[in-house]
Amino acid sequence: MRTTAAGRAALVTAVLLVLAALLGRAQPAAGAPREPAVPGGGWPLAGAPRVLRPFEAPAHRYGPGHRGADLAARVGTPVLAALPGRVAFAGLVAGRDVVSVDTGGLRTTYEPVAAQVVAGDVVAAGDPLGVLTTGSHCREPCLHWGLRSGEDYLDPLRTLRAGDGVALVAADRRAGVAEAAAERARLGEASTAGLGAGWVALPGGAHGFARPAAGAVTSPFGLRLHPVLHVWKLHDGTDLGAACGSPVRAPADGVVTAVGPAGGYGNRLLLEHGRVDGVAVRTGYNHASRYVVRPGQRVVRGQLLGQVGSTGYSTGCHLHLQVWLGGRLADPRRWFTL
Numbered sequence: 001m002r003t004t005a006a007g008r009a010a011l012v013t014a015v016l017l018v019l020a021a022l023l024g025r026a027q028p029a030a031g032a033p034r035e036p037a038v039p040g041g042g043w044p045l046a047g048a049p050r051v052l053r054p055f056e057a058p059a060h061r062y063g064p065g066h067r068g069a070d071l072a073a074r075v076g077t078p079v080l081a082a083l084p085g086r087v088a089f090a091g092l093v094a095g096r097d098v099v100s101v102d103t104g105g106l107r108t109t110y111e112p113v114a115a116q117v118v119a120g121d122v123v124a125a126g127d128p129l130g131v132l133t134t135g136s137h138c139r140e141p142c143l144h145w146g147l148r149s150g151e152d153y154l155d156p157l158r159t160l161r162a163g164d165g166v167a168l169v170a171a172d173r174r175a176g177v178a179e180a181a182a183e184r185a186r187l188g189e190a191s192t193a194g195l196g197a198g199w200v201a202l203p204g205g206a207h208g209f210a211r212p213a214a215g216a217v218t219s220p221f222g223l224r225l226h227p228v229l230h231v232w233k234l235h236d237g238t239d240l241g242a243a244c245g246s247p248v249r250a251p252a253d254g255v256v257t258a259v260g261p262a263g264g265y266g267n268r269l270l271l272e273h274g275r276v277d278g279v280a281v282r283t284g285y286n287h288a289s290r291y292v293v294r295p296g297q298r299v300v301r302g303q304l305l306g307q308v309g310s311t312g313y314s315t316g317c318h319l320h321l322q323v324w325l326g327g328r329l330a331d332p333r334r335w336f337t338l
Helices: 002-026 156-160 171-191
Strands: 051-053 069-072 078-080 085-093 096-103 106-111 113-115 128-132 142-149 152-154 217-219 222-225 232-235 238-240 247-249 254-261 267-276 279-288 304-307 319-325 328-330
Touching (some): 085 106, 096 113, 267 304
Antiparallel strands (some): 051 069, 078 128, 096 106, 106 142, 113 128, 142 152, 222 232, 238 319, 254 267, 279 319
């Protein structure tokens, strides 16, 4: 009996030692840092961009490494939020344009980006933050995409995998959440429509101005019978028959001087381009469903301004394009190839 009891005691002791060893491997020691959970997200550029240089974790916080991922892109390409959150910063850091977005305890960073958001804006994954501008550290234009948890840098490509956690949605909210997600996806697709790996300017004319939207000319500049008012009057621009939700882009660098409702013009935006080929140039964009830039904001050629709509005196989706040369209204075909 004594031998049997001793044997059992030894067996229990051995089992306990094995379990302790396994638990010691499965759980980090007290005080050891844990890898933070990262939710699933998406690329900050349309499509699947080429990674020029991946994340290289430093051996310690101040050691050498590559604290982010460099993605190939053309200047003027829209930069999108990889994760939902609130814009924490949009401005210059050491002479470089930077946007950062907080998602809980995580922060994604994007540079160099000419921002079309401001600190405090709430964004969904896929929402436009701005456009890639000059000043990257790569040999070719690139977006440097970073991810941080506090002071620790993480691999931003982790956001492309399935989320480390699962968000549970109450049954009575699922339909609304699904509808909101579908709307964000639709707007995201519209904001990057036709981009492929990067925006390619449509032919615009000898002065270097690209077409601001796709679509054939449906009504030229000149006298016509107004389709809503039914009176003969000057049609003071050129209509491009683009689909609702399709992108409206800056045809050239400029400064936004006005954005908002303008009577029969619907949602209107005006851009001052300064003197081009010896002439002061202003352009106008009308009937949009929405704009994503603000008065006083400087934009670059190809930057997303908003989306085509049918607001104001309009009978269907289109962009009403206007041009002023030397302060006088002019036929857009004098400046653009439409």
